[in-house]
Amino acid sequence: MERTNTRWLLALLFTGTLMGALDLAIIGPALPVIQVEFSLQQRGLAGLINSYTLFQMLGALLLAKLADRRGPRLIYMTSVVLFAAGSLMLVLAESAWMLYVGRVLQGFGAGGFFPASAAVIGARLSPERRGPALGILGMVWGVAFIAGPILGGIFLRLSWHWLFAINLPIAAVLLAGAFKLLPTDTPGEPRPFDLKGILILAAGMTALVMAVTGIDTNAPIDSLLSPRVGGSLLATVLLIAVFWRIEQRAHDPIVKPKLFASAQIAKSCAIACGVSGVQSGVIFLPVLLVYSLGVSPANSALLLLPGVIGATVSAPIVGRLINRLGTRNIIVCSQLLVLTGLSVYAFTQLNYVSFLFASIVSGIGSAGLVGAPLRFIMLAEAGSEDRASAQGLLSVSSSAGRLFGASIVGAVAASLGGGESGYRAAFAGLVVLGVLILLIATTLNS
Template sequence: MGSLTIQAAKQRTLPKKLVLVTFLLGIFMGALDNGIVGPALSSINEHYGIAASWGVWSFTIYTLFFSVSIPVMGKLSDRFGRKNVFTAGILLFAIGSLLSAISPNFAFFLVGRAIQAIGTGGIFPITAAQIAASYPTEQRGKYLGYIGVIFGLGSILGPVAGAGIIAYLQWQWIFLINIPITLIILLLLTKVEIEQQLVKKPIDSYGIVLLTASILSIMLGITIENLVLIGIGVAIFIPLSLVEKKAKDPIMNMKFFANRNTLFILLLSLASGFIMATTINLLPMFGEEILGLSKGEAGIGVTPLAVSSMVASLVGGILVDKIGARNVLFAGFLITLVGGLSLYLLVSSVITLILTIVVMGFGIGIIIGAPLNVMIMQHIALQETGSAIGYLSLFRSMGSTMGPTIAGIILITFTNGFTFVYLAVAILSMVSLVLLATLKRVEVQR
């Protein structure tokens, strides 16, 4: 009777590969949305009668709430289960998409974007945590590499889909297109069963509130270049650390920051986000101002980087299983070092630019891909997977915000600002290589 029950349960459950596809479909939807909004920005501004300076808040509010939700959703997945929190993320994303599409005014539109962002925080890190927890050490890198491939594909198709929708339909459809995708994912999730050891301790409510306030203050301060807000965000860490010492299940696990290896891995994630966002955001402007390309030509120039990054994510993931995450990550930062120096010293024509961004894209695909996820897993308990990968994603998001902000300051301050920006990318790659060299070699088999 017991064996019949087990067999029936297996029949109701999706095969392991379809479970993987279900989670990756969430990644694709989030990546698609990330790029699909850009082409519609002018239409959104015109619809609500707002200036472009206000319109960019459709991106800013998304970045802020995405950053806040990542560690919280990651921690909740350890408490309530990855499937439940991922499902909640998909539902929130669908609700946010619908609200953004039907918003009567811009303020309501921003609320929809904020809800979308919170939902995305329950999709990206939990997908990585699910893959990391579902596959053995010798296969983990390969399957984590798929995240980069799917994210890259969505990022490439997003602007194309956005431009197509704007050309033939109302801008609201860039959000409404998410609804059928979320319904498919939710339908598949009803057939997903996940075995997970849950943390059965009280929720750290005070810690969540303080951490949220700290992240919002720091990220907003970086975005609008306000040192006071950044200082307030950092100062909140004092009461937060006191609260977390007493919490039975702290939202911010102080061990991640007290342990040199996990701290360095988080800093490497920060560096990877900085390098990625700085390179991608500035390439079109670099092509226009330095090489004299048209806006269309300069924009298309990012595509080779995205394709190269997709290939690198897959190749890097496979290599992680063969030669180790640390060695692959070292190669990735070495490649971004070469790419940064090339942009600093060598690029003077379209041909050299394309060659350089292909190289740079390959390095970026590695440093934001599987190696860091695998490395953080080597230094934590299995039941902390969601929380740890959540913080890894948070630090990458913070780096992605800091990079373009600091690059903008450099461009304003120096006459030949681009050279200094890419020199900074090269220097940060070198610092990352030094951090990697000082990491203790710890291999934990799971």
């Protein structure tokens, strides 16, 4: 009976996290259609991704902290309700502002799925069972970045509204399952909430988005000196500095500075940020395929299917290999595979064979980067009272990377005309970032 309940519990956690992860990437194939219908500029399309990512990051911090205080069930159900409300607004959208508000609600709700889920796994499963469970849960992001565009292409054949309408019945099932299966235990006594910290962080990340999306790669120096970009970058630095000072003094900070006393946690967060920045480029991969191979937006997403299969098959295997090979070896090997795929996108003339090779290799590599290894490190390094907060910190690091990466890819492509050459140049930049990630990964403890 207990084993059966555990399986249903993991299925619930997996489905919620998958729903939240998919909606970051599922919008990719629909971007050209939405652009025409709502008369959006190229940078406006990046805003649909950035708004989701920004508020997912804020939601991960806030909802993870509340999960440590109020228990995972309430926070998980709150996340589902917020996500469903955003999906409904997108379905009913008649103007651009409704699109952006819907994405904000979706992103904030999605931010609570992974921290609450990982905290439940850490509390309910024995250490030897956490690796496989985190591997299955963690593969969600790798699979979602590839499967999202595929599902988006399928639903796009009906209408782009179906990309979000499908979330509503799923959310209803998740609410019922969460009420029955998730624990309600609330570790720790109530303490003053760090509202000032979350507001300052939100302002800082908003300024960062404005800066990154305003960079013109044809005139980078001039754009950096412009009031929008230069002023936003300066505001970002100042606000983050103020945020860190607030967190050091807060009674119960959103981001606990003591967590960074662990070199493993600091490096894991840096790797998560970089990896997610690199993988955010996959959102724009269907657009690159439209330009490179001349396929339709709907069919371009179907070409990503081999990568989904590679990630899906590899993720559970990665979770089981952690104790045998060590987290460092898995992360290094996985990053080498992802770099191989990115190099094909950036530096070769794509054809069907080369693209399928790159997609499969990248899919296998992503399974070892966004899943069990980094989550395993965070569970091992954080205390029981900080499990959700530590997972939230890792989720925020990932969200920051996706925010930065999606902004860079969109800005570079737009500055170079938005065609094939623009997206290839953006992927070349992601290769450079991938090399830096590899160097950090080699310094992890084994």
